[in-house]
Amino acid sequence: MQVFKTFLILGSVFGAIGAAMAYVIMYHEYLDHYPDKKQPRKIALEAAIITFLIFFGLSAGFGYFLARLQG
Numbered sequence: 636m637q638v639f640k641t642f643l644i645l646g647s648v649f650g651a652i653g654a655a656m657a658y659v660i661m662y663h664e665y666l667d668h669y670p671d672k673k674q675p676r677k678i679a680l681e682a683a684i685i686t687f688l689i690f691f692g693l694s695a696g697f698g699y700f701l702a703r704l705q706g
Contacts, residue, residue, distance in 0.1 A: 636702055638698055639695075639699055639701075639702040641698065642697060642698025643691075643694070646690055646692075646693070646695055649690055650688075650689075650691040651687065653687065653690045654683040654684070655683070657679075657682045657683045657685075658679045658680065658682065658683035659679075661675075661678060662678075665678050
């Protein structure tokens with residue numbers, strides 16, 4: 636189960652980095668399309684949450700798969 640824990644940590648770290656980057660990119664892109672700043676922040680936050688969940692989920696799934704292969 637050490638492999639699984641390692642992949643959970645990696646998924647958390649890289650998921651957070653990816654989420655932060657997704658937030659910044661999405662916020663900057665949508666800032667030109669909306670007159671107020673509230674809507675771009677909401678859209679960027681949703682994209683960041685989805686990005687984190689995808690990174691974390693893929694990492695956890697792969698870590699679980701590798702842990703099961705080890706026995």
